[in-house]
């Protein structure tokens with residue numbers, strides 16, 4: 001193994017480099033991050049070659065991938081390699097197609113509060129390299145967010161809504177059986193299409209029907225040479241948030257009678273928004289403790305290309321929204337701190353991030369009032 005050790009490294013440094021190279025090799029062998037080759041002396045395994053080491057903190061390794069490997073392979077196996085390098089975790093960043101920069105992290109970089117850093121676009125959170133995850137609201141796809149109780153779903157939603165509330169190209173809509181989400185929106189121009197609480201169950205269906213009706217009008221008015229409407233002051237982007245969606249369905253299903261099935265009607269309305277909303281400027285954000293099949297069917301899940309999982313109670317829940325996740329990453333996520341989530345979004349690999357924290361409910365209410373006054 002060729003190693004470009006830096007000049008004037010002292011003896012302790014040299015010993016540390018040697019230790020790192022040995023530990024890296026063993027860890028990669030154990031994690032099966034190796035190329036298998038048959039040689040005259042028998043089969044042998046070759047890990048990614050370390051071509052540079054910067055002793056930290058933080059210590060940074062540059063590794064050249066073996067043929068057949070991609071940077072995502074290293075990312076997936078990082079949780080298996082990190083403990084054998086005596087560190088908490090690894091940050092893996094591609095350098096071109098054939099090298100990765102592996103930063104050895106002594107502590108979880110997400111173990112810190114993330115401030116909301118408002119801009120012209122939406123900030124969803126910050127990844128473990130400190131980069132803000134941002135997107136233009138127009139590019140917000142249908143979204144599903146899951147996580148066990150107290151994992152940070154509502155707090156993430158508060159940050160999202162605080163950013164959307166004051167925009168002149170966005171209209172908010174949706175159903176909130178908890179009654180908390182929409183309270184700061186009373187008296188604002190969004191209020192018409194917001195339903196809250198469980199005393200007036202019909203209100204939730206009415207709100208969704210109003211959005212579906214507007215969607216139908218928009219699709220009917222589409223010019224012949226267009227396949228989606230243009231968002232602007234005349235046609236606002238409608239973001240429909242379904243807080244505790246399974247809870248809402250449970251209550252509606254409990255009211256089912258022989259001739260009346262409100263839960264089914266609400267499911268049908270939401271399915272239509274998911275199927276046809278994208279071209280009509282409608283986006284749905286579903287929040288659930290677990291995106292299980294009885295609540296969010298395979299069709300609904302497939303329509304949501306932005307998928308976020310806060311802490312889940314088992315590996316299978318992660319698999320539900322992020323198929324193909326390495327089991328070590330999924331297992332580690334069952335102990336994630338509040339606000340720490342995995343996100344799958346178009347054009348990106350699975351990313352771990354922390355949601356912005358406004359401070360609490362009073363700060364959320366104040367932010368919405370400020371944005372809408």
Ligand SMILES: Nc1ncnc2c1ncn2[C@@H]1O[C@H](COP(=O)(O)OP(=O)(O)OP(=O)(O)O)[C@@H](O)[C@H]1O
Pocket residue numbers: 113114147148149150151152153154155156289310338339340354355356357
């Ligand atoms: N991004 C975050 N940063 C720091 N702390 C957070 C963050 N998100 C959540 N928390 C902490 O976790 C608590 C629970 O979060 P939240 O109310 O969002 O959970 P939830 O997933 O909506 O739970 P439930 O399903 O019970 O409604 C918050 O009150 C806060 O103390």
Ligand SMILES: [Mg+2]
Pocket residue numbers: 153154155
């Ligand atoms: Mg909540």
